[in-house]
Amino acid sequence: FVVRTRPVCAALAGRATSTSSRHPPRRARSSPRMELAVDITAVAEVAEKTPANKLLYAPPKFTPTPYEYLEELTVRIESLTNLGEGIAREGETGWVVMVPHVIPGELVKCKVFRNHANYSEATLVSVEEPSPDRVEPNCPLFGMCGGCQYQHMSVSMQRDWKNQQVMDCLTRIGGMVDPAVKDTFGTDETYGYRSKLTPHYDAPYQGRVREIGFKKVKFPTIYHGVDLGNVNPSKVVDVERCPLATEGINESLPPARQEARERVQAAFDSGDGKRVGKRGATLLFRETTEEGTVTDNNAHVSERVGGMVFNFKAGEFFQNNPYVLPHMVDYVVARAKEGGAKNLIDAYCGGGLFCLSASTSFEKCAGIEISPMAVDCATRNAATNDISNCLFLAGTASNIFANVSFTPSETVVIVDPPRKGCDQLFLGQLFKFRPTRLVYVSCDPATQARDAKEIMANGYEAVDIQPFDLFPQTRHIENVITFQDNRKRD
Ligand SMILES: C[S@@+](CC[C@H](N)C(=O)[O-])C[C@H]1O[C@@H](n2cnc3c(N)ncnc32)[C@H](O)[C@@H]1O
Numbered sequence: 198f199v200v201r202t203r204p205v206c207a208a209l210a211g212r213a214t215s216t217s218s219r220h221p222p223r224r225a226r227s228s229p230r231m232e233l234a235v236d237i238t239a240v241a242e243v244a245e246k247t248p249a250n251k252l253l254y255a256p257p258k259f260t261p262t263p264y265e266y267l268e269e270l271t272v273r274i275e276s277l278t279n280l281g282e283g284i285a286r287e288g289e290t291g292w293v294v295m296v297p298h299v300i301p302g303e304l305v306k307c308k309v310f311r312n313h314a315n316y317s318e319a320t321l322v323s324v325e326e327p328s329p330d331r332v333e334p335n336c337p338l339f340g341m342c343g344g345c346q347y348q349h350m351s352v353s354m355q356r357d358w359k360n361q362q363v364m365d366c367l368t369r370i371g372g373m374v375d376p377a378v379k380d381t382f383g384t385d386e387t388y389g390y391r392s393k394l395t396p397h398y399d400a401p402y403q404g405r406v407r408e409i410g411f412k413k414v415k416f417p418t419i420y421h422g423v424d425l426g427n428v429n430p431s432k433v434v435d436v437e438r439c440p441l442a443t444e445g446i447n448e449s450l451p452p453a454r455q456e457a458r459e460r461v462q463a464a465f466d467s468g469d470g471k472r473v474g475k476r477g478a479t480l481l482f483r484e485t486t487e488e489g490t491v492t493d494n495n496a497h498v499s500e501r502v503g504g505m506v507f508n509f510k511a512g513e514f515f516q517n518n519p520y521v522l523p524h525m526v527d528y529v530v531a532r533a534k535e536g537g538a539k540n541l542i543d544a545y546c547g548g549g550l551f552c553l554s555a556s557t558s559f560e561k562c563a564g565i566e567i568s569p570m571a572v573d574c575a576t577r578n579a580a581t582n583d584i585s586n587c588l589f590l591a592g593t594a595s596n597i598f599a600n601v602s603f604t605p606s607e608t609v610v611i612v613d614p615p616r617k618g619c620d621q622l623f624l625g626q627l628f629k630f631r632p633t634r635l636v637y638v639s640c641d642p643a644t645q646a647r648d649a650k651e652i653m654a655n656g657y658e659a660v661d662i663q664p665f666d667l668f669p670q671t672r673h674i675e676n677v678i679t680f681q682d683n684r685k686r687d
Pocket residue numbers: 514515516544545546547548549550551565566567568571592593594595613614615616620
């Protein structure tokens with residue numbers, strides 16, 4: 198499997214086959230060519246006569262170098278960016294061209310829609326030489342909807358890439374040499390797994406709610422059957438059904454969408470401008486083991502994870518893949534326990550998921566969380582699950598060290614910060630406190646790698662690196678790194 202052995206940056210330095218109007222086309226090797234759903238030239242001709250979609254015309258600020266608007270290129274994909282886009286090098290200069298919905302190794306035709314200072318962005322037109330890992334996307338909106346990036350890839354390849362991307366972040370940003378990243382863990386539920394969905398609609402027009410769904414991709418992928426002449430210029434793609442969401446959520450979508458439309462129209466008709474909502478709104482769908490699907494952000498819901506029940510507000514943070522979650526929690530608890538420490542600190546603890554799940558393995562536990570609402574839930578969750586050795590505090594993560602009297606050499610810390618990673622004040626306090634072990638859970642391997650560099654510079658060694666596929670069909674990765682303090686203590 199070639200791609201795994203080629204880090205993203207190394208691959209960038211390689212050579213790729215490419216052709217454009219500037220370079221004589223190379224003959225494509227005889228291989229099954231995927232059918233091009235729309236002839237864009239024909240669409241353009243029609244649009245010429247009847248002013249159609251603005252995507253067919255260069256935007257006013259378009260820079261026509263090195264490529265003209267919608268100039269067609271044939272490129273070999275070398276690698277993927279962390280955002281899941283294919284990277285190719287074009288022409289003699291090796292100009293970088295980014296193409297979404299492709300697989301490394303594929304030869305594809307694409308059309309340029311944006312030139313930047315040192316790379317161009319293109320939309321996929323056809324796949325001339327498909328990868329053996331190319332599969333049929335499950336969703337008809339794939340290529341238009343910005344929610345998924347990998348539906349065209351076999352799940353095993355998605356997981357290999359996620360592994361590769363964690364490795365790349367840790368090497369490039371974290372400064373690690375050959376990090377031992379374990380295979381990405383995932384379950385068989387690669388569709389129908391998402392237990393939270395938040396479709397959005399933009400400002401209604403005359404009380405009419407238009408598309409309700411997710412943000413569109415920057416430029417639709419023509420290959421997936423998109424007719425540019427009919428592309429609605431709205432920034433939101435209408436989603437009647439999302440194959441990533443649970444069945445319960447998909448059953449609730451049609452009535453909730455209709456209800457939102459009728460409610461806004463009625464508010465407009467009655468002159469209640471406030472209830473129309475000038476900036477649009479976001480709907481919530483949350484399915485849990487105890488309540489089924491709810492659509493009220495403020496409803497209290499409960500999810501069973503392992504042997505425990507966690508209550509939280511439907512609109513607040515709670516991991517939304519109930520199939521992978523129990524495995525990830527078991528893994529995090531096992532890594533925390535391994536250090537043999539007596540006490541546990543769970544920073545960025547939310548409703549107490551890790552702290553409470555690990556509580557039977559420690560004498561005393563403390564969690565800290567910025568949302569007072571989540572702290573209330575964590576405290577109630579302790580009582581519901583008959584746990585009496587956990588204390589939850591409301592505040593920023595760095596305040597935890599002043600509020601517990603745990604002996605550092607007998608304490609392990611779990612951190613699960615938001616996407617931006619740990620803040621500097623917290624890291625400073627953490628290094629001063631010096632726990633024996635740190636288990637770092639992250640939904641952004643790039644900010645995690647940045648923090649890992651600092652953690653290792655302060656005497657910790659990364660002893661275990663495990664990515665989890667919490668978000669199949671998308672580029673998103675959850676990664677857990679366990680750090681051990683190997684320095685001698687006075
Ligand atoms: C990724 S969530 C993790 C929650 C929990 N570990 C779980 O899995 O359910 C990150 C949490 O950090 C909280 N948070 C954000 N900034 C914080 C800060 N500076 N100090 C403490 N908590 C913070 C958020 O409110 C959120 O609940």
